[in-house]
Amino acid sequence: MWKPDRSSKKPIFQQISEEIERKIACDEYPPGSVLPSERKLADQLGVNRSTVVQAYEELRSTGMIESVKGSGTKVSKYKLGSSINTPNWRKYLDGGTFMPNLPTIRRIRSELRKDSPIIDFASGELSPDLFPLEAVRQLLQEESFSAVLGYDDPQGYLPLRRVLVSLLSNKLNVQTTESSILITSGSQQSLYLIAQCLLSPGDAIAIEDPSYCYSLPMFQSAGLRLFRLPVHPEHGIDPDDIIALHRQHRLRMIFLNPSFQNPTGRVMSTDQQKRILKVTADLGIPIVEDDPFSLTAFDGNPPKPLKSLDSAGQVLYIGSLSKMAASGFRIGWLVAPHSVVSRLADARQQMDFGLSVIPQWVASEFIRSGRLERQLDFLQSSLFHKMHRLCATLKERLSDHISFTMPEGGLNLWCKLNGEMDADKLLEEAVRRGVIYVPGSVFGSERGYIRLSYARPETGLIEPGIERLAEAIRSL
Amino acid sequence: MWKPDRSSKKPIFQQISEEIERKIACDEYPPGSVLPSERKLADQLGVNRSTVVQAYEELRSTGMIESVKGSGTKVSKYKLGSSINTPNWRKYLDGGTFMPNLPTIRRIRSELRKDSPIIDFASGELSPDLFPLEAVRQLLQEESFSAVLGYDDPQGYLPLRRVLVSLLSNKLNVQTTESSILITSGSQQSLYLIAQCLLSPGDAIAIEDPSYCYSLPMFQSAGLRLFRLPVHPEHGIDPDDIIALHRQHRLRMIFLNPSFQNPTGRVMSTDQQKRILKVTADLGIPIVEDDPFSLTAFDGNPPKPLKSLDSAGQVLYIGSLSKMAASGFRIGWLVAPHSVVSRLADARQQMDFGLSVIPQWVASEFIRSGRLERQLDFLQSSLFHKMHRLCATLKERLSDHISFTMPEGGLNLWCKLNGEMDADKLLEEAVRRGVIYVPGSVFGSERGYIRLSYARPETGLIEPGIERLAEAIRSL
Numbered sequence: 001m002w003k004p005d006r007s008s009k010k011p012i013f014q015q016i017s018e019e020i021e022r023k024i025a026c027d028e029y030p031p032g033s034v035l036p037s038e039r040k041l042a043d044q045l046g047v048n049r050s051t052v053v054q055a056y057e058e059l060r061s062t063g064m065i066e067s068v069k070g071s072g073t074k075v076s077k078y079k080l081g082s083s084i085n086t087p088n089w090r091k092y093l094d095g096g097t098f099m100p101n102l103p104t105i106r107r108i109r110s111e112l113r114k115d116s117p118i119i120d121f122a123s124g125e126l127s128p129d130l131f132p133l134e135a136v137r138q139l140l141q142e143e144s145f146s147a148v149l150g151y152d153d154p155q156g157y158l159p160l161r162r163v164l165v166s167l168l169s170n171k172l173n174v175q176t177t178e179s180s181i182l183i184t185s186g187s188q189q190s191l192y193l194i195a196q197c198l199l200s201p202g203d204a205i206a207i208e209d210p211s212y213c214y215s216l217p218m219f220q221s222a223g224l225r226l227f228r229l230p231v232h233p234e235h236g237i238d239p240d241d242i243i244a245l246h247r248q249h250r251l252r253m254i255f256l257n258p259s260f261q262n263p264t265g266r267v268m269s270t271d272q273q274k275r276i277l278k279v280t281a282d283l284g285i286p287i288v289e290d291d292p293f294s295l296t297a298f299d300g301n302p303p304k305p306l307k308s309l310d311s312a313g314q315v316l317y318i319g320s321l322s323k324m325a326a327s328g329f330r331i332g333w334l335v336a337p338h339s340v341v342s343r344l345a346d347a348r349q350q351m352d353f354g355l356s357v358i359p360q361w362v363a364s365e366f367i368r369s370g371r372l373e374r375q376l377d378f379l380q381s382s383l384f385h386k387m388h389r390l391c392a393t394l395k396e397r398l399s400d401h402i403s404f405t406m407p408e409g410g411l412n413l414w415c416k417l418n419g420e421m422d423a424d425k426l427l428e429e430a431v432r433r434g435v436i437y438v439p440g441s442v443f444g445s446e447r448g449y450i451r452l453s454y455a456r457p458e459t460g461l462i463e464p465g466i467e468r469l470a471e472a473i474r475s476l
Numbered sequence: 477m478w479k480p481d482r483s484s485k486k487p488i489f490q491q492i493s494e495e496i497e498r499k500i501a502c503d504e505y506p507p508g509s510v511l512p513s514e515r516k517l518a519d520q521l522g523v524n525r526s527t528v529v530q531a532y533e534e535l536r537s538t539g540m541i542e543s544v545k546g547s548g549t550k551v552s553k554y555k556l557g558s559s560i561n562t563p564n565w566r567k568y569l570d571g572g573t574f575m576p577n578l579p580t581i582r583r584i585r586s587e588l589r590k591d592s593p594i595i596d597f598a599s600g601e602l603s604p605d606l607f608p609l610e611a612v613r614q615l616l617q618e619e620s621f622s623a624v625l626g627y628d629d630p631q632g633y634l635p636l637r638r639v640l641v642s643l644l645s646n647k648l649n650v651q652t653t654e655s656s657i658l659i660t661s662g663s664q665q666s667l668y669l670i671a672q673c674l675l676s677p678g679d680a681i682a683i684e685d686p687s688y689c690y691s692l693p694m695f696q697s698a699g700l701r702l703f704r705l706p707v708h709p710e711h712g713i714d715p716d717d718i719i720a721l722h723r724q725h726r727l728r729m730i731f732l733n734p735s736f737q738n739p740t741g742r743v744m745s746t747d748q749q750k751r752i753l754k755v756t757a758d759l760g761i762p763i764v765e766d767d768p769f770s771l772t773a774f775d776g777n778p779p780k781p782l783k784s785l786d787s788a789g790q791v792l793y794i795g796s797l798s799k800m801a802a803s804g805f806r807i808g809w810l811v812a813p814h815s816v817v818s819r820l821a822d823a824r825q826q827m828d829f830g831l832s833v834i835p836q837w838v839a840s841e842f843i844r845s846g847r848l849e850r851q852l853d854f855l856q857s858s859l860f861h862k863m864h865r866l867c868a869t870l871k872e873r874l875s876d877h878i879s880f881t882m883p884e885g886g887l888n889l890w891c892k893l894n895g896e897m898d899a900d901k902l903l904e905e906a907v908r909r910g911v912i913y914v915p916g917s918v919f920g921s922e923r924g925y926i927r928l929s930y931a932r933p934e935t936g937l938i939e940p941g942i943e944r945l946a947e948a949i950r951s952l
Contacts, residue, residue, distance in 0.1 A: 149802035185828035328625035330832035352661035356806035
């Protein structure tokens with residue numbers, strides 16, 4: 001007779017419930033048949049009665065068995081009908097390793113999904129009128145589609161990698177080659193590939209505090225241990241903090257967003273870049289530099305990335321079209337040593353066999369034809385205008401309650417709530433009044449901060465939005 | 477003083493090498509400094525000398541330390557220069573969980589990457605002249621691009637899901653709704669999402685033998701245990717085999733390719749479909765039905781998928797444009813219960829934030845405008861013609877050596893090598909003569925079989941290709 005295996009790592013109750021399920025599956029216990037009482041089965045198997053109770057509880061929760069007062073525990077009849085022979089999908093859905101989003105993020109998303117006219121300072125993305133829709137429409141009609149429709153090079157469409165080599169060199173002083181670029185589905189896929197393929201569960205990584213990275217369940221899903229690198233308002237990251245973290249936890253990687261950082265809008269100075277490159281090079285720690293915003297610099301003079309100073313090949317550099325043109329392209333790029341790019345490209349083949357050549361062709365023509373240049377001109381002045389409107393309104397209506405530093409690029413304004421105001425409580429009041437933002441807690445340890453994205457709301461809604469926020473603040 | 481932790485799961489030599497690396501990183505052992513001798517360190521730490529030898533070997537292999545005859549073991553000086561402070565990427569590249577491709581597959585890919593004029597019966601895909609390039613070009617110029625360029629619905633572009641609902645209903649008797657469809661990057665991403673999110677390492681799955689699934693490292697990467705379901709040439713899969721496998725291993729899922737199966741070209745009869753649905757429903761085992769080929773049926777009358785008979789919601793149905801139009805679209809679809817679709821869509825957001833809306837818009841217009849219909853007409857007759865040419869040539873030149881059944885759709889011809897010929901040895905002879913195919917071993921246990929794809933080579937190259945194959949066979 002079957003007995004639970006006490007040397008197994010699997011809990012006894014689970015072994016029992018699985019054995020019963022197996023017997024039900026193989027019709028040893030047909031639908032409607034009565035199972036042994038909890039006490040009797042416990043005796044047979046030589047286990048505590050509470051263990052059998054737990055096993056039956058497990059099976060009841062899946063609907064496989066049911067207990068009817070007075071008549072014991074039975075195999076559910078549902079297995080008889082045809083439309084109810086559905087596999088127990090719940091059990092499958094609980095598996096896998098993907099963590100859900102943070103509760104606050106889910107809360108915000110669910111508000112935004114409602115069709116109510118909420119004013120959205122929460123989404124860190126462009127408003128649709130800032131997308132180059134007309135330019136893409138024209139491009140599709142004017143340029144003749146010429147790419148091969150077969151499987152693409154695992155690293156991505158070669159003409160796109162070529163125009164990126166020029167773009168990165170001309171605009172950002174990043175010198176690279178086609179073979180060191182991987183085209184990915186936005187920067188998200190670059191981050192995912194790094195987390196999945198270069199790091200292993202249990203690895204320690206360091207992240208700026210505050211940082212949008214805390215809002216990404218991806219790192220937790222990969223089983224990584226996250227450590228905070230405080231960003232001091234004046235001198236930024238202290239290299240000694242990196243050394244101390246490394247000594248204690250052996251950092252495997254550091255994730256930074258040096259230009260118009262999300263959420264703070266901060267730009268890392270060249271001096272600081274050099275200090276950080278030096279200390280991490282000495283320790284042999286690679287840096288992942290996420291750089292979605294540098295080309296949005298309002299004055300058209302983008303800060304140069306860490307990667308432009310990286311003579312050691314220690315920086316994995318990530319860029320994308322999402323924040324400077326349109327997220328719907330799903331075009332991002334990773335610049336890294338060829339061995340890294342080639343490994344990640346291989347792994348990506350297993351996930352999705354690469355990106356469609358169509359948006360890659362569109363993106364390469366968009367850049368090549370000068371349309372990106374025009375988009376950037378338009379975007380820089382539009383974002384500056386929206387940022388300015390937001391800051392002016394905040395000064396006018398909320399100068400006693402909120403303080404901030406005007407950013408010089410990017411999509412976000414990082415605001416400190418004066419006094420003891422709780423940004424999470426305030427969120428509920430704000431939502432009630434039809435305006436939404438992201439509280440600082442989502443970005444790490446900082447409390448009493450909120451992130452307002454000026455890129456997302458229509459310009460005309462910025463003042464009414466802040467008016468609603470002011471009401472919410474007054475109500476507290 | 478530091479000592480290795482004997483209760484840890486990490487091997488002692490690795491603990492030692494990591495400790496030394498830590499000391500080097502923190503400059504306790506600066507570049508050029510001499511490390512203790514192997515014997516001395518072994519005494520200090522209370523371990524065998526061979527353990528220290530292994531630890532030093534590990535560090536030497538990363539270039540961190542070097543041993544010079546007569547002067548012991550030193551920390552490498554390379555940490556001093558700037559361009560050589562490169563992180564040890566090799567260590568990162570060995571991490572992660574993505575398995576490489578099978579050696580035979582890698583061998584074939586490397587041959588195909590060479591620019592030599594090899595005749596390709598190996599790639600199971602369409603030749604470029606079968607792609608609807610002209611139709612796509614026209615579509616881009618004629619239809620005005622209208623999709624929003626922001627982040628798309630996590631399940632995919634709604635108008636595409638809508639046309640798929642009609643297509644699946646009209647052509648394949650699959651009744652579904654928009655909310656039960658997930659658009660993925662080809663069928664590859666559907667399979668990846670299922671393997672990663674619905675299954676867990678150690679789970680048992682069953683796969684037809686032979687099957688293209690054996691060539692996918694994806695299942696091994698996900699840590700799944702694969703079990704073979706023999707496909708009998710006449711009556712197909714024996715339901716008793718499913719029961720037996722389930723009893724022994726508790727199958728979590730079964731992967732099937734019922735229509736023009738890859739590699740055999742076999743079509744599962746309706747009777748057999750019903751038997752398999754019944755037995756798996758009774759056992760509560762979900763089926764993943766991969767159906768890339770049904771719409772290539774040469775007579776325009778596609779076999780109906782298992783999904784068309786699935787009243788229990790137990791079939792996860794996967795289709796794609798890759799084999800019937802062009803792989804470069806990277807458009808596939810999964811039809812599944814909404815709870816499953818919604819879970820996979822969520823997880824996919826973490827991986828790549830969804831597909832670009834551009835190819836999704838192209839695909840929806842391609843189907844809506846009737847261009848897919850015309851492509852299918854063209855493709856069916858072209859494939860029939862190529863298949864026919866291949867079979868006629870084989871009969872003429874190799875009827876003593878090869879036998880096969882003519883398929884009625886799909887891209888592949890499954891050939892039995894008569895006698896004792898070894899398909900893997902033959903491959904080398906074939907490659908030497910400028911022709912390539914996939915040996916049966918790649919698809920599971922069958923030996924003495926080869927798969928010839930007639931879709932890939934240009935029509936005019938089919939005869940010369942078989943002539944070269946005949947020479948290779950005669951040489952053995």
